[in-house]
Amino acid sequence: MSSTAARLSHLQRLEAESIHIIREVVAEFRKPVMLYSIGKDSSVMLHLARKAFAPGPLPFPLMHIDTTWKFHEMIAFRDATARDLGLELLVHTNPDGLRDGVNPITHGSSVHTDVMKTQALKQALTKHGFDAAFGGARRDEEASRAKERVFSFRTATHQWDPRNQRPELWSIYNGRITTGESIRAFPLSNWTELDVWQYILQEDIPVVPLYFAKPRPVIRFNGMWVMVDDDRLPIPEGTQPEMKRVRFRTLGCYPLTGAVESSATTVAEVVAEMLNSRTSERAGRAIDHDQAGSMELKKRDGYF
Amino acid sequence: MADDGRLFDAAATEAVLSGRRGQRDLLRFLTCGSVDDGKSTLIGRILYDSNLIFEDQLKTLERDSKARGNAGGALDLSLLVDGLQAEREQGITIDVAWRYFTTDRRKFIVADTPGHEQYTRNMATGASNAELAVLLVDARQGVLVQTRRHATIARLMGLRHVVLAINKMDLVAYDRDVFDAIRADFGAFAAAIGLPEPVCIPVSALMGDNVVNPSAATPWYDGPALLPYLETVEVAPESPDAAFRFPVQWVNRPNLDFRGYCGTVASGTVRPGDRVVIEPSGRETTVARIVDFNGDRAQAAAGESVTLTLADAVDVARGDLIVPAGDRPQVADQMAAHLIWMAEEPLLPERGYLMKIGHTTVPVQVTEIKHRLDVNTQNKLAAKRLELNEVAFCNLSLGRPVPFDPYEDNRATGGFILIDRTTNHTVGCGMIAFGLRRAGNIHWQALEVDKAARAHQKHQKPGVLWFTGLSGAGKSTVANLVEKRLMALGHHSYLLDGDNVRHGLNRDLGFTPEDRVENIRRVAEVSRLFVDAGLIVLVSFISPYRAERRLAREKVADGEFLEVFVDAPLAVCEDRDPKGLYRKARAGEIKNFTGIDSAYEPPEAPELHLRTDQASPDDLAEEVIQALRARGLLRG
Numbered sequence: 002m003s004s005t006a007a008r009l010s011h012l013q014r015l016e017a018e019s020i021h022i023i024r025e026v027v028a029e030f031r032k033p034v035m036l037y038s039i040g041k042d043s044s045v046m047l048h049l050a051r052k053a054f055a056p057g058p059l060p061f062p063l064m065h066i067d068t069t070w071k072f073h074e075m076i077a078f079r080d081a082t083a084r085d086l087g088l089e090l091l092v093h094t095n096p097d098g099l100r101d102g103v104n105p106i107t108h109g110s111s112v113h114t115d116v117m118k119t120q121a122l123k124q125a126l127t128k129h130g131f132d133a134a135f136g137g138a139r140r141d142e143e144a145s146r147a148k149e150r151v152f153s154f155r156t157a158t159h160q161w162d163p164r165n166q167r168p169e170l171w172s173i174y175n176g177r178i179t180t181g182e183s184i185r186a187f188p189l190s191n192w193t194e195l196d197v198w199q200y201i202l203q204e205d206i207p208v209v210p211l212y213f214a215k216p217r218p219v220i221r222f223n224g225m226w227v228m229v230d231d232d233r234l235p236i237p238e239g240t241q242p243e244m245k246r247v248r249f250r251t252l253g254c255y256p257l258t259g260a261v262e263s264s265a266t267t268v269a270e271v272v273a274e275m276l277n278s279r280t281s282e283r284a285g286r287a288i289d290h291d292q293a294g295s296m297e298l299k300k301r302d303g304y305f
Numbered sequence: 306m307a308d309d310g311r312l313f314d315a316a317a318t319e320a321v322l323s324g325r326r327g328q329r330d331l332l333r334f335l336t337c338g339s340v341d342d343g344k345s346t347l348i349g350r351i352l353y354d355s356n357l358i359f360e361d362q363l364k365t366l367e368r369d370s371k372a373r374g375n376a377g378g379a380l381d382l383s384l385l386v387d388g389l390q391a392e393r394e395q396g397i398t399i400d401v402a403w404r405y406f407t408t409d410r411r412k413f414i415v416a417d418t419p420g421h422e423q424y425t426r427n428m429a430t431g432a433s434n435a436e437l438a439v440l441l442v443d444a445r446q447g448v449l450v451q452t453r454r455h456a457t458i459a460r461l462m463g464l465r466h467v468v469l470a471i472n473k474m475d476l477v478a479y480d481r482d483v484f485d486a487i488r489a490d491f492g493a494f495a496a497a498i499g500l501p502e503p504v505c506i507p508v509s510a511l512m513g514d515n516v517v518n519p520s521a522a523t524p525w526y527d528g529p530a531l532l533p534y535l536e537t538v539e540v541a542p543e544s545p546d547a548a549f550r551f552p553v554q555w556v557n558r559p560n561l562d563f564r565g566y567c568g569t570v571a572s573g574t575v576r577p578g579d580r581v582v583i584e585p586s587g588r589e590t591t592v593a594r595i596v597d598f599n600g601d602r603a604q605a606a607a608g609e610s611v612t613l614t615l616a617d618a619v620d621v622a623r624g625d626l627i628v629p630a631g632d633r634p635q636v637a638d639q640m641a642a643h644l645i646w647m648a649e650e651p652l653l654p655e656r657g658y659l660m661k662i663g664h665t666t667v668p669v670q671v672t673e674i675k676h677r678l679d680v681n682t683q684n685k686l687a688a689k690r691l692e693l694n695e696v697a698f699c700n701l702s703l704g705r706p707v708p709f710d711p712y713e714d715n716r717a718t719g720g721f722i723l724i725d726r727t728t729n730h731t732v733g734c735g736m737i738a739f740g741l742r743r744a745g746n747i748h749w750q751a752l753e754v755d756k757a758a759r760a761h762q763k764h765q766k767p768g769v770l771w772f773t774g775l776s777g778a779g780k781s782t783v784a785n786l787v788e789k790r791l792m793a794l795g796h797h798s799y800l801l802d803g804d805n806v807r808h809g810l811n812r813d814l815g816f817t818p819e820d821r822v823e824n825i826r827r828v829a830e831v832s833r834l835f836v837d838a839g840l841i842v843l844v845s846f847i848s849p850y851r852a853e854r855r856l857a858r859e860k861v862a863d864g865e866f867l868e869v870f871v872d873a874p875l876a877v878c879e880d881r882d883p884k885g886l887y888r889k890a891r892a893g894e895i896k897n898f899t900g901i902d903s904a905y906e907p908p909e910a911p912e913l914h915l916r917t918d919q920a921s922p923d924d925l926a927e928e929v930i931q932a933l934r935a936r937g938l939l940r941g
Binding site: 167 | 328329330331359400401402403404405407411412414426427429430433434540554555557558559560563565567568569596597598606608609610612623647659661662663664716717720721722724729730731734
């Protein structure tokens with residue numbers, strides 16, 4: 002019964018590794034949750050989780066941290082996905098931030114992200130008593146993530162202690178925690194942006210239409226082309242939104258997400274465009290540039 | 306790269322999008338070498354010459370090269386992958402930094418393992434998931450101690466492809482003799498330790514010679530440049546000759562009609578209809594179906610995550626191993642393995658740890674360190690403990706038999722991690738060499754007169770009262786009073802006292818951490834035998850470490866162990882100082898004295914907590930008797 006099979010392709014190996022990680026978390030933790038951010042990585046992670054437990058249903062709920070500033074198309078996509086696939090979806094918004102009117106425009110990306118994402122996430126994890134949370138982060142996204150573990154340990158107050166992370170050997174993950182501690186698990190750790198798109202293409206996974214180019218109303222805001230998604234975006238006197246043929250490489254809060262000019266209207270065209278792209282994915286995100294080493298600091302504080 | 310500056314030409318793009326649909330091969334490799342060897346520059350050079358640097362990254366690189374580069378203002382390619390230095394200064398534990406790049410032939414995952422002091426641990430971690438290692442040497446230095454260390458770890462971790470990149474050839478004038486001498490030197494060493502034959506490539510990461518493009522400066526070299534080699538080297542599937550192994554990861558029971566066993570095929574292939582055995586139970590059955598998201602499959606191969614169903618309703622749980630009926634693994638509870646210790650706290654033989662192998666977690670002890678391996682000199686040394694980054698060949702004893710294969714035959718079923726029971730940290734890893742005895746051949750003697758019969762004869766339930774606390778806390782005082790009362794009540798007991806046992810059974814032991822662990826292990830074993838004899842055992846030992854007390858607890862059945870924390874503040878104990886020991890310890894006449902220069906770890910959840918500074922010994926003894934009565938150990 003020795004194997005004469007050809008080597009698996011890179012997507013087959015990445016898929017198998019991710020499914021292995023997702024199942025291991027479910028086997029070792031009491032109450033996992035999948036953080037669902039509606040973007041392409043979340044779409045892939047959700048697809049992998051459905052594969053991991055077929056023919057059964059997902060043995061955990063999805064949770065979306067809603068800052069109230071996501072693109073409207075994202076929210077519509079989120080609700081349709083949960084409905085069509087029969088998934089349990091939890092949505093949490095930081096009530097304190099909502100009360101104080103925290104927003105990305107007057108408070109800036111740093112405060113907004115901290116209050117409406119990081120603090121909101123910690124509130125929601127504590128409220129539900131989740132001891133493991135899946136996230137769609139990839140190591141190739143940003144330098145500080147290059148050394149992140151697949152199982153990332155958090156203290157009872159959701160702090161990430163960089164001195165206290167465990168070596169990970171082979172595919173054996175140590176999931177032992179004491180009461181109150183939790184982990185963030187990253188099944189897509191070894192995927193790159195290109196892998197994600199190739200997999201979406203191969204598996205025909207639905208994604209938010211914002212990833213595909215079409216004429217959209219945009220203005221220059223914080224040095225980026227930002228889409229006018231509703232009337233909360235301040236438009237300077239004397240300027241008009243321009244209609245440009247754009248799409249988004251990443252999705253987040255719309256005033257913080259830069260659009261790129263593109264003509265790619267299908268997944269295949271997106272992949273072709275990316276194969277020849279000369280800029281990295283996060284160049285279009287305001288959040289990573291607002292202070293030096295910003296991702297590192299956010300992570301310690303509990304951001305993904 | 307296409308001529309017009311695009312990363313992928315039309316044909317390559319078409320290949321990704323059309324028929325091949327991403328069917329690219331993946332190679333995971335490890336780079337070994339210190340900063341001085343030019344490792345970062347080499348990786349940076351691969352990325353740069355392959356045009357894999359994005360424009361925004363290039364701008365950052367140009368700026369950083371002027372500000373802090375070591376290339377005199379020219380592009381310092383090492384900055385593309387460094388950035389770890391600052392984190393090291395902040396004390397952040399980085400065992401491996403992962404890098405990703407894709408050419409039109411392969412996707413690569415690179416494990417970059419930084420650190421000098423932590424090198425063994427980091428390299429082992431990176432190597433555990435790598436198929437190939439690139440070892441760097443400085444052409445001016447040749448094979449150094451650290452080169453031999455890298456090769457030794459690569460051998461230990463079972464890497465089957467090794468590239469020796471002989472770097473800085475520009476600094477030796479691309480001298481063929483230098484290259485040949487290093488190649489011969491390293492080749493001999495590799496052969497001696499059983500490492501696969503290395504592929505040697507003369508490179509200059511700084512100048513770009515033989516990294517991505519062949520160099521005109523080395524006309525005498527007719528082999529491939531490094532990246533073309535990595536793109537084309539034929540990497541055999543992991544454990545190509547190994548039999549089918551399927552560690553059961555999760556049992557999927559969505560409804561009454563479906564019961565599937567999820568896992569990743571560790572090696573070999575499986576098809577519906579194959580006769581299989583469930584280890585360690587040994588039950589035999591047949592694979593009914595292989596199920597995935599899209600339905601039924603005709604076969605599953607190594608590396609694939611699938612779900613199996615079985616023809617019979619046999620008992621299968623997470624941690625079991627499904628194997629071919631005709632090609633079964635060893636099943637044993639004693640084995641010999643190579644260990645790499647990864648924690649600041651040393652490994653102590655006889656201390657209990659947890660082993661996670663496959664999806665099974667089982668208690669384990671190192672019963673003997675056969676020898677420690679000096680990874681720099683390959684000398685085998687005697688050792689009583691293992692420090693961070695040390696490597697040793699050890700005998701292990703497990704809490705129950707587990708199925709496994711030797712690591713040489715199968716990395717997936719022969720490798721394990723060790724977990725500290727108190728901190729839950731991963732403290733080591735191991736590669737199984739062989740089973741020491743087949744547990745199946747050793748049967749417990751089924752004795753007709755058993756523990757229950759002996760206890761019944763004495764009209765009591767046996768158990769252990771484990772008194773722990775600082776010297777002078779009052780352990781022996783209370784234990785003595787309890788034993789007198791048990792005697793008066795007509796019960797059968799035995800008191801094991803720390804000082805007395807050290808005069809006899811344990812007189813060969815001192816007070817080092819290793820000896821303290823062994824001291825407690827022996828007492829725990831004696832307690833177990835006495836409990837088996839039907840006695841109520843009173844143990845009065847400082848027993849400062851939680852791990853050893855837990856070990857003692859696990860020697861006996863649930864409910865038979867009562868941890869009694871005899872508690873008084875250190876100042877009170879020191880004031881009492883019944884044997885004058887604190888005075889000597891303070892004067893430095895006694896070393897490793899608990900509470901002074903050796904730690905005491907108080908119990909976290911003792912069955913009884915006695916505050917001897919707040920109640921009389923008589924009252925406390927009565928409290929113990931009441932507790933025994935409440936638990937049904939005493940008559941009436």
